[in-house]
Amino acid sequence: xxxxxxxxxxxxxxxxxxTGASRGIGRGCAVGLGARGATVYCTARGTSDSEPxxxxxxxxxxxxxxxxxxRGIAVACDHRDDExxxxxxxxxxxxxxxxxxxxxxxxxxxxxxxxxxxxxxxPLSNWDDMIDVGTRSAYAASRLAAPMMIxxxxxxxxxxxSSGAAEYAWHVAYGVGKAALDRITSDTGHELRxxxxxxxxxxxxxxxxxxxxxxxxxxxxxxxxxxxSLYFTGRAVAALATDEAILERTGRAWTSxxxxxxxxxxxxxxxxxxxxMHKRPDALSD
Numbered sequence: 001x002x003x004x005x006x007x008x009x010x011x012x013x014x015x016x017x018x019t020g021a022s023r024g025i026g027r028g029c030a031v032g033l034g035a036r037g038a039t040v041y042c043t044a045r046g047t048s049d050s051e052p053x054x055x056x057x058x059x060x061x062x063x064x065x066x067x068x069x070x071r072g073i074a075v076a077c078d079h080r081d082d083e084x085x086x087x088x089x090x091x092x093x094x095x096x097x098x099x100x101x102x103x104x105x106x107x108x109x110x111x112x113x114x115x116x117x118x119x120x121x122x123p124l125s126n127w128d129d130m131i132d133v134g135t136r137s138a139y140a141a142s143r144l145a146a147p148m149m150i151x152x153x154x155x156x157x158x159x160x161x162s163s164g165a166a167e168y169a170w171h172v173a174y175g176v177g178k179a180a181l182d183r184i185t186s187d188t189g190h191e192l193r194x195x196x197x198x199x200x201x202x203x204x205x206x207x208x209x210x211x212x213x214x215x216x217x218x219x220x221x222x223x224x225x226x227x228x229s230l231y232f233t234g235r236a237v238a239a240l241a242t243d244e245a246i247l248e249r250t251g252r253a254w255t256s257x258x259x260x261x262x263x264x265x266x267x268x269x270x271x272x273x274x275x276x277m278h279k280r281p282d283a284l285s286d
Contacts, residue, residue, distance in 0.1 A: 010242045012037035015096040020106030022046040024209035029103045032234020034070025043077040079106040079137035089144040099148040104138035105160040119172040127173040135177045153196040161201040163276035189251030198246040201253035204233045228273035239263035
């Protein structure tokens with residue numbers, strides 16, 4: 001998987017947080033912002049004290065942000081722990097004095113998500129996992145980001161959502177969480193607009209995350225031939241962060257693929273993926 005190279009310095013001086021940044025779309029968003037010169041606080045539970053850092057850790061992603069021209073800062077943070085999250089925001093206020101972009105990506109994928117099991121057949125903890133680290137964690141981080149952004153009169157909050165907000169996708173709790181996340185986008189966007197702060201939801205398509213890359217030859221029911229790299233949505237976030245008319249998009253959900261058309265970017269291999277998933281299979285098997 002080839003990552004992006006630095007294109008410009010349009011986000012130099014920009015301070016960002018990407019939650020759940022150690023892998024997948026979060027990693028792609030951190031690197032996408034870094035590639036345009038941003039300072040990115042990368043959070044996740046996965047950490048490493050080795051040199052070079054182990055893959056799948058925030059230290060590894062922070063190093064990747066550095067490699068494309070940004071400044072990556074690794075922060076070990078469990079987004080179920082409110083005190084840890086508050087400590088993160090206090091640290092940024094002290095060190096950077098501002099916050100320009102918050103990407104709410106932290107999410108727990110339970111083993112049963114793509115099993116095809118119905119809601120009465122899976123542990124109740126599936127709800128807690130996906131609603132607590134997903135919907136609630138996005139609300140909590142947005143609540144802490146808002147005062148900093150209001151004070152400076154600008155900012156962007158990007159919530160990583162899914163077409164599962166609007167149609168059945170994998171798991172009842174998953175769809176409920178994504179629908180609620182899009183409602184958070186709508187309502188926080190309504191309240192923050194007058195302060196110059198924009199809030200959007202982003203719907204990626206089928207993404208070649210590390211997990212999907214490892215399993216793509218064994219998974220039936222999904223077409224990976226036009227999937228997007230984990231960096232594609234990161235390019236969408238970076239484009240939104242440089243848009244002087246961003247408030248025109250606030251409070252709504254946007255597809256990463258549609259934003260590629262609007263802003264003129266492509267995936268790291270120069271192609272354009274299909275876009276949001278529809279009519280997912282009942283289950284994935286290998």
